[in-house]
Amino acid sequence: MRIGFFDSGIGGLTVLAEALDQLPGADCCYFADTASVPYGDKPRDLVRQCVFAGVERLARQGLDALVVACNTATSVAIEDLRRGHPFPILGMEPAVKPALCLVRPDAGRVLVLATDMTLREQKFHRLVHRLDADDRVDHLSLQRLVRFAEALTFAPEVIGPYLREATAHLDRTAYAAVVLGCTHFPYYRQHLAQLFPAGTALVDGHRGTIRNLLAQLGPLPAMAQGGRVTFLESGPGGDPERFHRALAAYRQQAIPCPAGGH
Secondary structure, three states: OEEEEEHHHHHHHOOHHHHHHOOOOOOEEEEEEEOOOOOOOOOOHHHHHHHHHHHHHOOOOOOOEEOOOOEEEEEEEHHHHHOOOOOOOOOOOHHHHHHHHHOOOOOOOOEEEHHHHHHHHHHHHHHHHHHHOOOOHHHEEHHHHHHHOOOOOOOHHHHHHHHHHHEEEEEHHHHEEEEEEOOHHHHHHHHHHHHHOOOEEEOOOOHHHHHHHHHHHHHOOOOOOOOEEEEOOOOOOOOOHHHHHHHHHHHHOOOOOOOOOO
Protein backbone atom coordinates (compact mmCIF):
# COMPACT_ATOMS: atom_id res chain seq x y z
CA MET A 1 0.00 0.00 0.00
CA ARG A 2 1.55 3.29 -1.13
CA ILE A 3 -0.14 6.60 -0.35
CA GLY A 4 0.96 9.98 -1.66
CA PHE A 5 0.64 13.28 0.17
CA PHE A 6 0.94 16.60 -1.64
CA ASP A 7 1.35 20.07 -0.18
CA SER A 8 3.02 23.35 -1.01
CA GLY A 9 5.38 22.84 1.93
CA ILE A 10 5.32 21.33 5.41
CA GLY A 11 1.63 21.94 6.14
CA GLY A 12 0.58 18.55 4.85
CA LEU A 13 2.82 16.88 7.42
CA THR A 14 0.05 17.56 9.92
CA VAL A 15 -2.19 15.31 7.79
CA LEU A 16 0.58 12.77 7.25
CA ALA A 17 0.95 12.50 11.03
CA GLU A 18 -2.70 11.41 11.29
CA ALA A 19 -2.18 8.85 8.52
CA LEU A 20 0.90 7.43 10.23
CA ASP A 21 -1.21 6.92 13.35
CA GLN A 22 -4.09 5.23 11.52
CA LEU A 23 -2.10 3.39 8.81
CA PRO A 24 1.19 2.53 10.49
CA GLY A 25 2.12 -0.12 7.92
CA ALA A 26 1.54 1.89 4.74
CA ASP A 27 4.36 3.29 2.65
CA CYS A 28 3.88 7.05 2.36
CA CYS A 29 5.43 9.38 -0.20
CA TYR A 30 5.27 13.06 0.69
CA PHE A 31 5.88 15.79 -1.88
CA ALA A 32 6.44 19.43 -0.86
CA ASP A 33 6.44 22.09 -3.56
CA THR A 34 9.05 24.09 -1.69
CA ALA A 35 10.09 25.94 -4.85
CA SER A 36 6.64 27.61 -4.93
CA VAL A 37 5.48 27.83 -1.31
CA PRO A 38 3.33 29.62 -0.24
CA TYR A 39 0.41 29.14 -2.63
CA GLY A 40 -2.17 31.31 -0.91
CA ASP A 41 -0.95 34.66 -2.22
CA LYS A 42 -0.06 33.55 -5.78
CA PRO A 43 -2.16 33.81 -8.98
CA ARG A 44 -4.67 31.01 -9.37
CA ASP A 45 -3.38 29.77 -12.73
CA LEU A 46 0.18 29.57 -11.43
CA VAL A 47 -0.96 27.54 -8.42
CA ARG A 48 -2.81 25.13 -10.70
CA GLN A 49 0.32 24.62 -12.80
CA CYS A 50 2.37 23.94 -9.67
CA VAL A 51 -0.18 21.46 -8.33
CA PHE A 52 -0.45 19.50 -11.59
CA ALA A 53 3.35 19.29 -11.90
CA GLY A 54 3.80 18.11 -8.33
CA VAL A 55 1.03 15.53 -8.52
CA GLU A 56 2.46 14.15 -11.76
CA ARG A 57 5.78 13.64 -10.03
CA LEU A 58 4.05 11.88 -7.15
CA ALA A 59 2.00 9.70 -9.50
CA ARG A 60 5.22 8.30 -10.96
CA GLN A 61 5.92 6.79 -7.54
CA GLY A 62 3.17 4.21 -8.12
CA LEU A 63 0.37 5.31 -5.81
CA ASP A 64 -2.68 3.47 -4.53
CA ALA A 65 -4.19 6.77 -3.35
CA LEU A 66 -3.31 10.45 -3.03
CA VAL A 67 -4.19 13.01 -0.38
CA VAL A 68 -3.97 16.61 -1.55
CA ALA A 69 -3.10 17.82 1.93
CA CYS A 70 -3.54 21.48 1.07
CA ASN A 71 -6.79 23.45 1.21
CA THR A 72 -5.60 25.95 -1.40
CA ALA A 73 -4.55 23.27 -3.90
CA THR A 74 -7.83 21.44 -3.32
CA SER A 75 -9.86 24.57 -3.95
CA VAL A 76 -8.30 25.27 -7.36
CA ALA A 77 -7.53 21.84 -8.82
CA ILE A 78 -9.14 18.83 -7.14
CA GLU A 79 -11.77 17.98 -9.75
CA ASP A 80 -9.31 18.13 -12.65
CA LEU A 81 -6.84 16.02 -10.70
CA ARG A 82 -9.46 13.34 -10.11
CA ARG A 83 -10.32 13.22 -13.80
CA GLY A 84 -6.67 12.81 -14.72
CA HIS A 85 -5.64 9.86 -12.52
CA PRO A 86 -6.94 6.33 -11.93
CA PHE A 87 -6.35 6.17 -8.15
CA PRO A 88 -8.52 7.80 -5.45
CA ILE A 89 -7.65 11.43 -4.77
CA LEU A 90 -8.85 13.07 -1.57
CA GLY A 91 -8.73 16.79 -0.95
CA MET A 92 -9.00 19.08 2.04
CA GLU A 93 -11.62 21.72 2.70
CA PRO A 94 -12.16 23.87 5.79
CA ALA A 95 -13.99 21.78 8.37
CA VAL A 96 -17.01 24.07 8.52
CA LYS A 97 -19.58 21.29 8.78
CA PRO A 98 -17.94 19.55 11.78
CA ALA A 99 -17.57 22.92 13.49
CA LEU A 100 -21.24 23.74 12.96
CA CYS A 101 -22.18 20.32 14.31
CA LEU A 102 -20.25 21.05 17.50
CA VAL A 103 -21.86 24.42 18.13
CA ARG A 104 -25.51 25.19 18.84
CA PRO A 105 -26.71 28.23 16.88
CA ASP A 106 -27.30 30.10 20.16
CA ALA A 107 -23.88 29.18 21.61
CA GLY A 108 -21.69 31.33 19.38
CA ARG A 109 -20.36 31.87 15.89
CA VAL A 110 -17.84 29.92 13.81
CA LEU A 111 -14.63 31.56 12.58
CA VAL A 112 -12.77 30.05 9.62
CA LEU A 113 -9.05 30.78 9.45
CA ALA A 114 -7.46 30.08 6.06
CA THR A 115 -5.21 31.50 3.34
CA ASP A 116 -6.04 34.34 0.98
CA MET A 117 -6.77 32.07 -1.97
CA THR A 118 -8.88 29.52 -0.09
CA LEU A 119 -11.11 32.35 1.12
CA ARG A 120 -11.32 33.93 -2.35
CA GLU A 121 -12.37 30.73 -4.10
CA GLN A 122 -16.05 30.07 -4.76
CA LYS A 123 -15.58 26.52 -3.49
CA PHE A 124 -15.37 27.84 0.07
CA HIS A 125 -18.33 30.20 -0.26
CA ARG A 126 -20.44 27.49 -1.88
CA LEU A 127 -19.61 25.21 1.05
CA VAL A 128 -20.83 27.74 3.60
CA HIS A 129 -23.95 28.50 1.55
CA ARG A 130 -24.73 24.80 1.07
CA LEU A 131 -24.64 24.40 4.87
CA ASP A 132 -27.07 27.32 5.20
CA ALA A 133 -24.52 28.98 7.47
CA ASP A 134 -23.87 32.35 5.84
CA ASP A 135 -25.20 34.10 8.93
CA ARG A 136 -23.18 31.98 11.39
CA VAL A 137 -19.72 31.85 9.79
CA ASP A 138 -17.02 34.52 9.61
CA HIS A 139 -13.62 34.14 7.99
CA LEU A 140 -10.13 35.59 8.32
CA SER A 141 -6.93 35.12 6.35
CA LEU A 142 -3.81 34.32 8.37
CA GLN A 143 -1.51 34.05 5.36
CA ARG A 144 1.66 34.87 7.30
CA LEU A 145 1.27 31.76 9.45
CA VAL A 146 2.27 29.73 6.38
CA ARG A 147 5.57 31.57 6.11
CA PHE A 148 6.17 31.24 9.84
CA ALA A 149 5.59 27.50 9.65
CA GLU A 150 7.87 27.08 6.64
CA ALA A 151 10.61 28.83 8.61
CA LEU A 152 9.89 26.50 11.57
CA THR A 153 9.06 29.59 13.63
CA PHE A 154 6.91 28.62 16.60
CA ALA A 155 8.19 30.95 19.35
CA PRO A 156 5.31 32.49 21.36
CA GLU A 157 7.05 35.88 21.38
CA VAL A 158 6.82 35.93 17.57
CA ILE A 159 3.51 34.17 16.90
CA GLY A 160 1.54 35.71 19.77
CA PRO A 161 1.87 39.36 18.67
CA TYR A 162 1.06 38.46 15.06
CA LEU A 163 -2.12 36.60 16.03
CA ARG A 164 -3.24 39.32 18.42
CA GLU A 165 -2.74 42.00 15.77
CA ALA A 166 -4.45 39.95 13.04
CA THR A 167 -7.52 39.34 15.21
CA ALA A 168 -7.63 42.72 16.98
CA HIS A 169 -10.73 43.79 15.04
CA LEU A 170 -12.67 40.70 16.11
CA ASP A 171 -14.69 40.04 19.23
CA ARG A 172 -12.89 36.79 20.04
CA THR A 173 -15.46 35.95 22.73
CA ALA A 174 -18.15 35.66 20.02
CA TYR A 175 -16.75 32.41 18.62
CA ALA A 176 -17.62 28.98 19.93
CA ALA A 177 -15.54 27.23 17.25
CA VAL A 178 -12.51 28.17 15.17
CA VAL A 179 -11.77 26.21 11.99
CA LEU A 180 -8.13 25.72 11.05
CA GLY A 181 -8.67 25.91 7.30
CA CYS A 182 -5.04 25.52 6.23
CA THR A 183 -2.95 22.45 6.97
CA HIS A 184 -0.13 24.71 8.21
CA PHE A 185 -2.31 26.15 10.95
CA PRO A 186 -2.43 23.13 13.33
CA TYR A 187 1.23 23.86 14.11
CA TYR A 188 -0.21 26.81 16.01
CA ARG A 189 -3.05 25.06 17.80
CA GLN A 190 -1.68 25.91 21.25
CA HIS A 191 -1.10 29.55 20.31
CA LEU A 192 -4.67 29.82 19.05
CA ALA A 193 -6.04 28.04 22.11
CA GLN A 194 -4.47 30.76 24.25
CA LEU A 195 -5.86 33.50 22.01
CA PHE A 196 -9.53 32.49 22.23
CA PRO A 197 -11.56 31.92 25.41
CA ALA A 198 -11.33 28.60 27.20
CA GLY A 199 -13.80 26.14 25.72
CA THR A 200 -13.55 27.45 22.17
CA ALA A 201 -13.36 24.40 19.89
CA LEU A 202 -10.42 24.35 17.45
CA VAL A 203 -11.43 22.18 14.51
CA ASP A 204 -9.54 20.80 11.53
CA GLY A 205 -10.41 18.17 8.93
CA HIS A 206 -7.37 15.92 9.28
CA ARG A 207 -8.92 12.99 11.11
CA GLY A 208 -11.98 13.00 8.87
CA THR A 209 -9.82 13.09 5.75
CA ILE A 210 -7.91 9.97 6.78
CA ARG A 211 -11.17 8.24 7.76
CA ASN A 212 -12.45 9.00 4.25
CA LEU A 213 -9.21 7.64 2.81
CA LEU A 214 -9.68 4.38 4.71
CA ALA A 215 -13.27 4.14 3.48
CA GLN A 216 -12.20 4.65 -0.14
CA LEU A 217 -9.41 2.10 0.08
CA GLY A 218 -11.75 -0.55 1.46
CA PRO A 219 -10.48 -3.62 3.34
CA LEU A 220 -6.72 -3.36 3.59
CA PRO A 221 -4.28 -6.23 3.28
CA ALA A 222 -2.34 -7.19 6.37
CA MET A 223 0.55 -4.74 6.68
CA ALA A 224 3.68 -4.94 8.75
CA GLN A 225 4.23 -2.20 11.28
CA GLY A 226 6.57 0.63 10.38
CA GLY A 227 5.90 1.49 6.72
CA ARG A 228 8.48 3.60 4.94
CA VAL A 229 8.09 7.38 4.51
CA THR A 230 9.78 9.07 1.56
CA PHE A 231 10.13 12.84 1.26
CA LEU A 232 10.39 14.64 -2.08
CA GLU A 233 10.49 18.35 -2.80
CA SER A 234 10.66 20.66 -5.77
CA GLY A 235 13.00 23.24 -4.27
CA PRO A 236 16.70 23.08 -3.52
CA GLY A 237 18.05 21.53 -0.37
CA GLY A 238 16.59 18.06 -0.23
CA ASP A 239 16.90 17.95 3.55
CA PRO A 240 14.72 15.12 4.91
CA GLU A 241 15.69 16.11 8.45
CA ARG A 242 13.73 19.34 8.04
CA PHE A 243 10.57 17.31 7.52
CA HIS A 244 11.34 15.19 10.58
CA ARG A 245 11.91 18.34 12.67
CA ALA A 246 8.61 19.77 11.47
CA LEU A 247 6.75 16.56 12.31
CA ALA A 248 8.30 16.55 15.77
CA ALA A 249 7.33 20.20 16.28
CA TYR A 250 3.74 19.43 15.31
CA ARG A 251 3.47 16.47 17.66
CA GLN A 252 4.93 18.51 20.52
CA GLN A 253 2.60 21.47 20.05
CA ALA A 254 -0.56 19.67 19.02
CA ILE A 255 -3.45 19.40 21.42
CA PRO A 256 -6.38 17.06 20.74
CA CYS A 257 -9.21 18.08 18.45
CA PRO A 258 -12.65 17.99 20.01
CA ALA A 259 -14.61 14.83 19.31
CA GLY A 260 -17.29 14.95 16.69
CA GLY A 261 -17.12 14.03 13.05
CA HIS A 262 -13.85 15.55 11.93
